[in-house]
Amino acid sequence: MNSSTETRRLTAKGRATRDRIVAAAAAVMYDQGVAGTSTEDVLTAAQVSSPSQLYHYFGDKKSLVQAVIEYQTERVLGFQRPLLRRLDSFEALEAWRDAVVQAQHARGCRGGCPIGSLASELSDADPQARTKLAEGYAQWEGAIRDGLASMQERGELDEEADAGDLSLALLTALQGGLLMTQMRRDTLALEAVLNAMIDRIRCHAVG
Amino acid sequence: MNSSTETRRLTAKGRATRDRIVAAAAAVMYDQGVAGTSTEDVLTAAQVSSPSQLYHYFGDKKSLVQAVIEYQTERVLGFQRPLLRRLDSFEALEAWRDAVVQAQHARGCRGGCPIGSLASELSDADPQARTKLAEGYAQWEGAIRDGLASMQERGELDEEADAGDLSLALLTALQGGLLMTQMRRDTLALEAVLNAMIDRIRCHAVG
DNA sequence: CACAAATTGGAATGTCAACTCTAAAAATGG
DNA sequence: CCATTTTTAGAGTTGACATTCCAATTTGTG
Numbered sequence: 001m002n003s004s005t006e007t008r009r010l011t012a013k014g015r016a017t018r019d020r021i022v023a024a025a026a027a028v029m030y031d032q033g034v035a036g037t038s039t040e041d042v043l044t045a046a047q048v049s050s051p052s053q054l055y056h057y058f059g060d061k062k063s064l065v066q067a068v069i070e071y072q073t074e075r076v077l078g079f080q081r082p083l084l085r086r087l088d089s090f091e092a093l094e095a096w097r098d099a100v101v102q103a104q105h106a107r108g109c110r111g112g113c114p115i116g117s118l119a120s121e122l123s124d125a126d127p128q129a130r131t132k133l134a135e136g137y138a139q140w141e142g143a144i145r146d147g148l149a150s151m152q153e154r155g156e157l158d159e160e161a162d163a164g165d166l167s168l169a170l171l172t173a174l175q176g177g178l179l180m181t182q183m184r185r186d187t188l189a190l191e192a193v194l195n196a197m198i199d200r201i202r203c204h205a206v207g
Numbered sequence: 208m209n210s211s212t213e214t215r216r217l218t219a220k221g222r223a224t225r226d227r228i229v230a231a232a233a234a235v236m237y238d239q240g241v242a243g244t245s246t247e248d249v250l251t252a253a254q255v256s257s258p259s260q261l262y263h264y265f266g267d268k269k270s271l272v273q274a275v276i277e278y279q280t281e282r283v284l285g286f287q288r289p290l291l292r293r294l295d296s297f298e299a300l301e302a303w304r305d306a307v308v309q310a311q312h313a314r315g316c317r318g319g320c321p322i323g324s325l326a327s328e329l330s331d332a333d334p335q336a337r338t339k340l341a342e343g344y345a346q347w348e349g350a351i352r353d354g355l356a357s358m359q360e361r362g363e364l365d366e367e368a369d370a371g372d373l374s375l376a377l378l379t380a381l382q383g384g385l386l387m388t389q390m391r392r393d394t395l396a397l398e399a400v401l402n403a404m405i406d407r408i409r410c411h412a413v414g
Numbered sequence: 415c416a417c418a419a420a421t422t423g424g425a426a427t428g429t430c431a432a433c434t435c436t437a438a439a440a441a442t443g444g
Numbered sequence: 445c446c447a448t449t450t451t452t453a454g455a456g457t458t459g460a461c462a463t464t465c466c467a468a469t470t471t472g473t474g
Binding site for chain 2: 031032033035036110111112116117119120121123124125130133134137165166168169171172173174175176177179180182183184185188189190192193195196197199200203
């Protein structure tokens with residue numbers, strides 16, 4: 001009935017169904033794009049029998065997309081944060097790079113970034129989506145910045161280095177790398193850009 | 208009738224109409240995405256009165272998209288090549304960066320990369336499109352590589368620097384920057400990543 | 415248990431978009 | 445200027461898709 005602000009009273013079963021729909025929608029939309037995903041696709045994937053259920057929990061497709069954005073943001077940060085939290089050395093930074101590259105390999109270089117794909121498709125068309133995506137990226141960038149800052153605190157990285165600039169650049173480079181991975185079906189571009197950025201940061205290393 | 212291989216016998220008028228359709232389709236698809244663009248949208252924008260015209264020149268929407276990819280690739284390279292051809296100094300590299308940033312400002316930070324948007328939307332869904340996009344990027348990367356190579360020849364850049372790696376990384380960083388620009392509605396991330404990459408290349412400068 | 419609210423089922427509606435068909439107008443080429 | 449091919453017109457078909465509605469069923473609560 002509502003789009004995103006109020007959270008309706010939900011029973012345990014209701015929340016389970018809702019969650020199932022969001023997870024299924026996220027997966028299918030990641031595969032086929034938002035526009036390429038019908039409500040019926042979502043219902044099938046979520047093993048939900050009737051459209052009325054979807055419209056019971058979400059006002060329309062747009063607000064389902066909103067929920068998918070939140071879901072994907074949490075998933076990505078859930079993967080990233082543990083790695084970024086202990087950025088205490090260049091080895092750790094390289095381990096992060098390897099984990100990212102490895103993750104793309106594991107999915108056959110398909111799909112790109114779960115947030116980036118949404119950003120590309122929705123930024124111009126859906127202002128609310130764009131705002132939520134920007135919030136998600138801000139969190140992500142913050143996590144990277146904290147990691148770099150902790151490297152500074154530990155004396156691995158020059159205090160003069162601008163962690164804000166570097167984290168923004170690193171996240172941006174990663175987005176480009178993930179897009180190129182998806183299109184090239186290999187991780188060479190991703191590796192090249194991440195290596196370049198890490199080398200760039202290394203210029204600020206305390207040696 | 209055919210998708211892309213044969214070029215049918217076309218009269219001058221025919222070619223004009225075909226070109227008008229492709230240009231209009233490119234513009235509308237850049238604004239609204241491929242999936243968000245109906246054939247009717249294209250006809251209206253191209254000032255073409257009947258669907259039969261579209262289907263006279265293109266077998267289906269997919270082959271129209273194919274033509275749009277070629278069109279956008281040429282347009283982007285038409286903008287990029289003149290700048291990249293005379294990459295003979297770091298000033299020229301910075302001028303290239305400024306031109307890219309300026310171009311995004313000029314369009315209100317909307318739309319992202321004309322090729323990148325297509326890549327994100329089509330790479331997983333349309334294998335033929337993905338191939339053509341990859342070819343386009345390969346050309347673009349080649350142009351950057353040539354620019355960097357000419358800097359090496361002129362002795363601005365260390366001969367040991369790997370122009371292949373650097374050009375791939377630079378193009379990849381640019382793609383990320385354009386995506387982030389579209390989503391953030393500002394060019395800070397684009398500037399940050401390009402500055403970082405240029406600084407990185409500067410490490411190889413011949414001092 | 416009873417009553418209200420939440421959840422589910424399934425059919426139905428209306429719109430829109432891709433594509434087709436037939437035939438008229440215009441251009442080409444001998 | 446006639447025959448052939450290309451180009452344009454416009455109505456029509458088909459299917460898919462977002463969304464709605466009403467009723468049945470289950471679940472929480474006093």
